[in-house]
Amino acid sequence: MKPAAGGGGKGCAVDPSLPRFRCQECRRALVVVGVDSYSDRLPAHAAAGNHAPSVQGSVMGASRMDNSYVVLSRQSRSQGPGIPPRPPSAAAPHTEPNQSTRAIEGSYIVLPPPAASIYKTPASEGGVAQLTPPGLNSSSPSPGNNSGFHSNVTVLKRAFEIASSQTQVEQPLCLECMRVLSDKMDKEIEDVNADIKAYEACLQRLEQEPYNILSETDFQKEKQKIEEEEKKLKAAIEEAEKLYSEVSSEMKDLEIKSKQFEELEERYWHEFNSFQFQLTSHQEERDAVFARIEVSQVHLELLKRTNVLNDAFYISHDGVIGTINNFRLGRLSNVENLQVEWDEINAAWGQAALLLHTMAQYFTPKFQYRIKIHPMGSYPRVTDIHNNTYELFGPVNLFWSTRFDKAMTWFLTCLQEFAEFAINLDKENNVPPEKSLKLPYKIDGDKVGSHTIVLSFNKNENWTKALKYMLCNLKWVLYWFIGNTSFAPPSGPVHTQSLRNKN
Incomplete structure (x- = not known):
């Protein structure tokens, strides 16, 4: 039990110095309201009369208060002669205009009889007892301080202490918590009464049972x-003791034999460990020989799979831009660090032209090499079926690059014709359809996939994607070429798959 700090609400005329208590269960504030401090000024004509200590209880202010309140006893309205009635402003504190007026909501704590019995409790108007400290009555003169109020607060604290010691529950409690506690105690009482009834029924049943006396x-x-x-x-027991003695003698014999077996086992394990060590040494030597043989076989397979075209033309990607021998083929206009110079683009086109020309020349005359690729380093050219030659290098104007566009288109057509030739050759060799060549991106005129390879009036991003798809198709054709020539096929188109996954 401890008083809570702070005074009344904003619109409540409660002395801020008044103590506030807190519910020991829900921790809500229990405010003492309606207490007239002795510092209150009385009318001048009543100052000379005899006054009783005034502790006005149960005063319901018009201000809004959302706490629980400890209600002290109401002061008897029968005051001494010459004392004027309490002004209305003292009984009903002034409230602000914007504050809603209603009765105080909350719970009220009534002092237990043992705590209140130490005061004189004459009947007052309204049937509420008046708390008057001992030695201080209504006819005694009013002191110049609030000692009467503090006496009442001391009594209130003492009452809470007595209630706590009697009920084994910390006081004070608000009305809601007191109801919860009361319901809980009622439930416990019902359980105890049920147990008592059960015990009594058992006792009666035992008393009614007759005793069988032999x-x-x-x-x-x-x-x-x-x-x-x-x-x-x-x-x-005697028979068991005899058996125990026999078993004990047998146990002694078995212990002697057990020691002999332990010695034999120890010697066996020594010999076994020695043999195991020799066996492990031989196995390690054998494993070392097998490892050297395996490494030699791996090197042999690697040498068998080595292909000059696969090493000479490494097709990969650098982000969204395809590369051949680390030369980037494409450019992005909105990214500064991906601005590829034309010298690098020309070198990449030269490598691609050399690769396609090498594969086409290998199968000539079986392959109708109609579109001629002229690899000339960084300045490759393409001759169409009408013997018109176009430059496959830049720089060119983005809005006027007709010859460069035609060269790229005829290069793409030549790649498509070579792929069709490879598919027909697989059919002739009875290659299963799932193992036959199949380009990852369809070629249709100047489009590969869904992007055109033409640079005029085209976005750099779309042109870059078309070039990347073209390099991916070129790499698939390269792997088919390696598998169908005198060289052994590589492990698989790893980089080509990564090119497809990055799109």
């Missing part, structure tokens, strides 16, 4: 039977 003859018979059972048990 007669002398029956008792002697039971005694004789128990003695016979005792003799049998003694005989069984």
